[in-house]
Amino acid sequence: MAPIAIGIHGGCGTPARELLGEADWAETKAHLEQSLRAAWAILAAGGKALDAVEAAVVVMEDSPHFNAGHGAALTEAGAHELDASIMEGAGMAAGAICAARAIRNPIRAARAVMEKSDCVLLAGDAADAFARKAGLATVPNSYFTTERRRQALASLKARAARGTIAMASEAERHGTVGAVALDAGGTLAAATSTGGFNNKPVGRVGDSPIIGAGTYARNGVCAVSCTGQGELFIRRVVAYDVAARMHYAGQTLEQATDAQIFDVLTGHQIGAGLVAVDAAGHVRAPFNTLGMCRGWIEADGAIHIATHKDVERRGVAARG
Amino acid sequence: MAPIAIGIHGGCGTPARELLGEADWAETKAHLEQSLRAAWAILAAGGKALDAVEAAVVVMEDSPHFNAGHGAALTEAGAHELDASIMEGAGMAAGAICAARAIRNPIRAARAVMEKSDCVLLAGDAADAFARKAGLATVPNSYFTTERRRQALASLKARAARGTIAMASEAERHGTVGAVALDAGGTLAAATSTGGFNNKPVGRVGDSPIIGAGTYARNGVCAVSCTGQGELFIRRVVAYDVAARMHYAGQTLEQATDAQIFDVLTGHQIGAGLVAVDAAGHVRAPFNTLGMCRGWIEADGAIHIATHKDVERRGVAARG
Numbered sequence: 001m002a003p004i005a006i007g008i009h010g011g012c013g014t015p016a017r018e019l020l021g022e023a024d025w026a027e028t029k030a031h032l033e034q035s036l037r038a039a040w041a042i043l044a045a046g047g048k049a050l051d052a053v054e055a056a057v058v059v060m061e062d063s064p065h066f067n068a069g070h071g072a073a074l075t076e077a078g079a080h081e082l083d084a085s086i087m088e089g090a091g092m093a094a095g096a097i098c099a100a101r102a103i104r105n106p107i108r109a110a111r112a113v114m115e116k117s118d119c120v121l122l123a124g125d126a127a128d129a130f131a132r133k134a135g136l137a138t139v140p141n142s143y144f145t146t147e148r149r150r151q152a153l154a155s156l157k158a159r160a161a162r163g164t165i166a167m168a169s170e171a172e173r174h175g176t177v178g179a180v181a182l183d184a185g186g187t188l189a190a191a192t193s194t195g196g197f198n199n200k201p202v203g204r205v206g207d208s209p210i211i212g213a214g215t216y217a218r219n220g221v222c223a224v225s226c227t228g229q230g231e232l233f234i235r236r237v238v239a240y241d242v243a244a245r246m247h248y249a250g251q252t253l254e255q256a257t258d259a260q261i262f263d264v265l266t267g268h269q270i271g272a273g274l275v276a277v278d279a280a281g282h283v284r285a286p287f288n289t290l291g292m293c294r295g296w297i298e299a300d301g302a303i304h305i306a307t308h309k310d311v312e313r314r315g316v317a318a319r320g
Numbered sequence: 321m322a323p324i325a326i327g328i329h330g331g332c333g334t335p336a337r338e339l340l341g342e343a344d345w346a347e348t349k350a351h352l353e354q355s356l357r358a359a360w361a362i363l364a365a366g367g368k369a370l371d372a373v374e375a376a377v378v379v380m381e382d383s384p385h386f387n388a389g390h391g392a393a394l395t396e397a398g399a400h401e402l403d404a405s406i407m408e409g410a411g412m413a414a415g416a417i418c419a420a421r422a423i424r425n426p427i428r429a430a431r432a433v434m435e436k437s438d439c440v441l442l443a444g445d446a447a448d449a450f451a452r453k454a455g456l457a458t459v460p461n462s463y464f465t466t467e468r469r470r471q472a473l474a475s476l477k478a479r480a481a482r483g484t485i486a487m488a489s490e491a492e493r494h495g496t497v498g499a500v501a502l503d504a505g506g507t508l509a510a511a512t513s514t515g516g517f518n519n520k521p522v523g524r525v526g527d528s529p530i531i532g533a534g535t536y537a538r539n540g541v542c543a544v545s546c547t548g549q550g551e552l553f554i555r556r557v558v559a560y561d562v563a564a565r566m567h568y569a570g571q572t573l574e575q576a577t578d579a580q581i582f583d584v585l586t587g588h589q590i591g592a593g594l595v596a597v598d599a600a601g602h603v604r605a606p607f608n609t610l611g612m613c614r615g616w617i618e619a620d621g622a623i624h625i626a627t628h629k630d631v632e633r634r635g636v637a638a639r640g
Contacts, residue, residue: 092555098525099443119524120551123419124444126523203446204439205418212532212557231440235412237532240557241564248568 001319002184003281003299006039008032008056010066010293011175011194012227012273014307025307028065032295032305033314035059039181040297040317049181049189049223050088050111056179057084057107057191064146066293067175069105072144072195074153075202080144080195083209084110085121089188089217094120096209097127104137107193110209112136121209149198156199176208178215178225180277188223188277190215190239196230206230212240220279221247222256227292228265228272236264242276253278261286321639322504323601323619326359328352328376330386330613331495331514332547332593334627345627348385352615352625353634355379359501360617360637369501369509369543370408370431376499377404377427377511384466386613387495389425392464392515394473397522400464400515403529404430405441409508409537414440416529417447424457427513430529432456441529469518476519496528498535498545500597508543508597510535510559516550526550532560540599541567542576547612548585548592556584562596573598581606 010032017025038059039052061069072080084106085096095114098121103109112134113122122130132138176194183189192215194208207214207230214230216239217223224239233239238260245256257276265272266288273287275294283296291308303314330352337345358379359372381389392400404426405416415434418441423429432454433442442450452458496514503509512535514528527534527550534550536559537543544559553559558580565576577596585592586608593607595614603616611628621636 087555094555099446117521118551119521120554121525121530122521122523123525124523126419126521130523201437201439201442201446203442203444203450205441205443210441210530210532211554212530212560216557231438234440234531235407235414237536237557237560240532240560244561244564244568248564 002186003182004043004184005182005277005281005283005296005298006036006043006052006056006179007275007277007283007285007296008035008060008179008294009225009227009273009275009285010060010177012271012287012289012292013175014289014291014293016290017308024065028293028307029305031059031063031065032293033303036295036297036303037317039179043181043183044317044319046184049183049187050086052181052183053179053189053191054086054107054111057177057193058105060177061105061107061193066177067195068177068193070144071146071149073175073198073200074145074149076199077202078153079141081202082106082195083205084193085209085211085215086110086114086191087189087211087215087217089219089223092218094211096121096211098205098209099124099203100127101141102128102138103131104139104143107191108136120211144195152198160199176227178227178275180223180225180275182277182279182281186219186279188217188219188279190217190223190225192225207233207238210234212237214239216240216243218243222253222276222278224274224276226274229270232265232268232270238274253282253284257284257286261288322506323502324363324504325502325597325601325603325616325618326356326363326372326376326499327595327597327603327605327616328355328380328499328614329545329547329593329595329605330380330497332591332607332609332612333495334609334611334613336610337628344385348613348627349625351379351383351385352613353623356615356617356623357637359499363501363503364637364639366504369503369507370406372501372503373499373509373511374406374427374431377497377513378425380497381425381427381513386497387515388497388513390464391466391469393495393518393520394465394469395522396519398473399461401522402426402515403525404513405529405531405535406430406434406511407509407531407535407537409539409543412538414531416441416531418525418529419444419523420447421461422448422458423451424459424463427511428456440531464515472518496547498547498595500543500545500595502597502599502601506539506599508537508539508599510537510543510545512545527553527558530554532557534559536560536563538563542573542596542598544594544596546594549590552585552588552590558594573602573604577604577606581608
């Protein structure tokens with residue numbers, strides 16, 4: 001039977017365990033599992049990797065526990081600007097939106113740009129207008145706001161006023177969600193969605209909607225979705241570099257992703273993580289921070305969920 | 321003496337010779353030469369590659385003969401939305417703006433984003449506001465309009481109405497300007513600026529402001545600026561792929577750029593071109609269309625200018 005696999009991340013800015021209550025951690029993990037299972041159900045039924053990564057990301061966009069969709073970070077102006085991208089590794093088709101304000105599920109809009117327009121990337125109001133025209137759900141900007149992000153913004157503004165902004169944790173600042181998948185037909189896909197970071201400048205676009213930086217997929221090589229300080233991911237073309245290391249330098253997925261996270265990005269002293277899958281269905285999810293919400297199911301169906309270093313195994317998903 | 325070099329392009333959408341008068345061709349070539357000489361003067365005096373590529377691009381942005389700054393393409397709504405990016409290969413720092421409407425010289429704003437903000441990419445109104453705050457010249461959107469672009473838009477809309485849009489020439493549709501340089505200190509830089517394409521959707525962002533797609537520079541490897549159908553350049557991560565072929569697969573600049581333009585992009589049946597320079601100061605400017613406005617000066621100081629297949633030599637620039 002051809003291998004199938006799904007890998008997800010909910011951002012490398014996981015707060016220390018003591019900063020959230022047990023109920024929050026339990027719900028975060030439940031949503032990670034729900035995301036994995038939504039994607040697996042599609043893959044196990046012979047569905048497409050593209051549908052699987054979209055489904056996985058939608059669950060995390062709808063959850064308040066991740067910085068994407070509902071629960072997204074707030075800009076310095078106290079509003080939400082959302083970025084997302086999706087790529088399919090067979091035809092290397094891609095779609096993305098940036099600085100959108102009204103699309104309930106940004107990843108669906110990215111896919112619509114890929115499938116229903118001649119563009120790859122649409123910015124700002126045009127992205128919102130396109131999503132409306134494509135029949136996608138739109139919402140008031142306040143739909144995305146949660147109390148936790150409001151407090152984080154207030155805390156960051158206070159630190160900035162006191163000049164102690166450098167002490168802000170990754171958890172207060174960053175976050176992204178993403179998914180990668182391999183389907184039974186051998187096609188790879190990747191998807192990434194984010195609200196950026198708390199207190200980000202209005203109009204700032206990070207790596208998540210940039211093909212090659214935050215998202216990349218190519219059949220026969222790998223699919224990658226990144227999380228971390230987006231500016232460096234753009235400058236280092238991180239997602240595509242993982243593929244280039246494998247395709248041109250013959251590195252394995254493990255070598256290529258470890259080199260990126262632990263050599264290149266750690267060398268820049270930034271928090272970074274990614275999830276990636278290769279053409280054989282091996283999933284890797286390295287990170288250099290305190291924790292990264294993540295999960296994966298490889299061909300054997302074993303469900304793995306984690307928020308910090310330790311990994312929980314939660315039974316085995318059926319192949320159907 | 322350490323080698324220095326400058327290479328520029330004015331887009332791969334050069335119209336057939338008979339479509340423009342002799343005076344227009346003469347002025348186009350004069351502006352290409354002026355662009356080269358502005359950059360060379362900086363490099364020959366021991367100046368920075370970053371200053372050289374900015375100076376070269378500013379000349380082309382100010383010229384009505386190229387699709388960037390004054391002379392930029394018009395969107396479907398009859399306005400201008402400008403994209404630009406710049407990258408310096410020593411620290412791999414980068415800056416970019418997209419969908420801007422009021423910045424007289426978009427490449428200067430890209431550089432300001434790189435040097436005066438924590439961002440790499442700013443979109444839309446925020447880019448314009450940032451440029452104003454950085455003290456850069458802003459202009460009414462109509463400053464960018466030329467009669468030629470107005471006619472091209474009308475012609476494209478007429479073709480679209482008649483259903484013969486596929487017959488539109490590259491010249492009616494695309495265009496970009498860009499520059500790459502090597503300075504005496506061994507630093508490489510690249511810069512790209514564009515109005516996109518005539519009749520483009522509002523909010524559409526192409527490859528020009530995307531680091532890795534339209535622009536890339538890394539010391540010891542190469543600097544690259546691209547022109548062509550931007551969506552494919554994003555999907556193929558073209559500028560960074562040239563560097564990856566050299567860095568990981570040991571290809572020469574000529575092998576890497578020829579593979580991209582004549583194998584990968586021609587295989588997709590799209591018009592494409594680029595200008596690139598390697599760490600030894602070799603310049604390459606391959607394209608697969610009727611013509612690409614371009615020019616280069618390598619270490620020997622010989623000035624080369626071209627609009628179609630044939631290349632003119634215009635004397636030798638002094639090293640100073």
